[in-house]
Amino acid sequence: MTRLALIAHDEKKPDLVDFARTHESQLDSYELIATGTTGKRLMDETELEVERKESGPLGGDLMIGSEVAEGALDGVVFLRDPLRAQPHEPDISALLRICDVHDTALATNLSSAAFLIEGLTN
């Protein structure tokens, strides 16, 4: 089964929820994981089932990165806030890096996220 991670920084969470609603039937056929607060928002605001990891600043990005390293994930949608520095920037960099190390599909904005899930379906 396709396993996809969904993550968004606070300013981008509404965009991710909208994205998840738009693609809900497709996402519903995947195993979804998310960082803590993102996962809660998705579960509260859509019908999707999401396995929640720790919140990003508490290690959630690293937990998702470890799944990438294990080859357990088919893709990562990570709507980063490009306009604000995050306290856990090293963890964010680590996640992006490990996606590149393992050639795991990674989308960091909505346009590429749409391509990513289209690609996962085909």
Ligand SMILES: O=C(CO)COP(=O)(O)O
């Ligand atoms: O900070 C995050 C990703 O770097 C997201 O974490 P939350 O989903 O817990 O807000």
